[in-house]
Amino acid sequence: MTIKDLAEKTGYSVGTVSRALNGMPDVSKKARAVILRAAAESGYEPNLNAKQLKQQHSALILAIVRGARNELFGMMLVVIQSLIAQSPYRLETDYIDEEEDEVHRAVQLCREKKPLGILFLGGSSRNFQEGFENIRIPAVLLTNDARELGFSNLSSVSTDDALASQTAVERLLDLGHRDIVIIGGPRENSDTGRQRYEGCVSAFAGRGIPFHPEQQYRESRYSYREGYQAALALLDRNQPFTAVFAMADVLAVGAVRALRDRGLKVPRDVSVIGIDGLPLGDFLCPRLSTVRQEVEEMARRGVTILLDVLENHGPARHETVPFTLLPGESLAAAKP
């Protein structure tokens, strides 16, 4: 069923059929009605390939998600989906591994699919520095700040990860904790990991309290299991501690379990604070104290910016979404 068939069926020419189908103004009411009904009856669906081949572009927006298992990205995607569904655009989602180069992938997909815009869910500024110059369409980086990168077609919406992380550590310090250990995420490939680490360093520095990474810090990939193992490893260093800052809620969950397995109760013996604000946290025992990123808000703003740039050709924008310290139940004051 092509527009040619439709043309024969209705007696109009392919040109008229095409125009009617695409809602062009220069079609008589009658022709339009006849054609649309015929299309509906015969279950006609336009051939996207032909359409895009001709138009050289699609109404396509690409979402490149770095890490299929990241629940925050899942939450964002739900928002993005529904927002784009209400727009004249189509969304296509592409997953890559957390270690992969999202910009490289984007370049490839741009050639293949000619999207109008890109949403990056997660990313590393290094990859952008190296390859984003090859991308000429508007893009928005979500969860990371792209201001410093200075690309005129790259916007960003992010949480101030460093500040959020700093806030978490300061909370522990405010509670009187001094023997604090940190479970960090990978710094190599992710700005988030790096910035959270920096925020942590700032927190200690700001209070004039020494921070010795070699004893107090342990890096791991984002998973329950690695959080668990990191906590055990820190315990095995035999430097007693009274508080843990896990630079991701999943790490915190693993850490709490590890502490329990070593007979330590949270928060009685050890306080634990995470960061991210997974919905799960509120249903754990104890409820996880954490710093919540407003991911749904980030997603919403990201889509808004992209659509706005697409339609009004405005300049790139960089927004920061505020975070919230959630009290939870996994924090207690240090014993005097």
Place this chain on the structure above:
Amino acid sequence: MTIKDLAEKTGYSVGTVSRALNGMPDVSKKARAVILRAAAESGYEPNLNAKQLKQQHSALILAIVRGARNELFGMMLVVIQSLIAQSPYRLETDYIDEEEDEVHRAVQLCREKKPLGILFLGGSSRNFQEGFENIRIPAVLLTNDARELGFSNLSSVSTDDALASQTAVERLLDLGHRDIVIIGGPRENSDTGRQRYEGCVSAFAGRGIPFHPEQQYRESRYSYREGYQAALALLDRNQPFTAVFAMADVLAVGAVRALRDRGLKVPRDVSVIGIDGLPLGDFLCPRLSTVRQEVEEMARRGVTILLDVLENHGPARHETVPFTLLPGESLAAAKP
């Protein structure tokens, strides 16, 4: 940069360039070398639209995921991605809401994208009954059994949900529990919910123990919060119980938290068993007792079947993946 440009650049014709690029046999070694180098140098990327317009099909496999927030699907997707990446096919992932009609969506996408095969991650047999006849390409339904549907182009890989559910309830019964409440998933739109409910009924019936849904059963959507609320609602019925079967781990997590909030300890006062086998369960306090579906294995088999059917035109297959009862720590014997 098109093959036409490449043709001019190398002095060969577009036909030869096309054949060289696609590894056809009837191209001289020299021509091939020249053309491939030119392509690499100029960063040529084939235009998928043109290719597919001509070929009438893509090497595309479509994954239709029903529920972007379902962690199990995320786990399956990782497996599927990597398996398909090693095959000559491309994967495209499409998300729909848990309530949407996946088959209807598939029909639409078939017209738009002409995929070679479809993987359904989750689905409802009702939708298949009503609309799958419109789909003529091979498909595999994951997590649900499609044997009864009798479509010659629809395979399936699933866990025996009814039996798994029955096993969970029997475990509670074996521990001496008689006052059991059930938190169910939606039965309306999902076979899984329905079958797990049936398995539960069978368990009671098989032991000759009465089951009164109006007092012991409460339905909810899959989320921590709804599990939490369902448990509170059951507590408020003032029919004391000693055990909870939550028909999804997320519901179990919410239930445990609700029990705690009412001063009940798990498993001392109330035992809790879930079903699904989320990685999270092993890091909760207490570790969640549950029945694990081998989702990664399901994904692996699903892809295997699809590729096999695609290449060897074999008949539809229906496989059942065994489940495992994970002991966890949220179960205790009923007090005498």
Place this chain on the structure above:
DNA sequence: TTGTAGGCGTTATCAT
């Protein structure tokens, strides 16, 4: 308002 025709980048069928 409608029809005609050229072309988007490819592949495939012919000849050569």
Place this chain on the structure above:
DNA sequence: ATGATAACGCCTACAA
């Protein structure tokens, strides 16, 4: 082994 050329389904000047 290579080259010319006709599709694939659609859009869009341009003509009528």
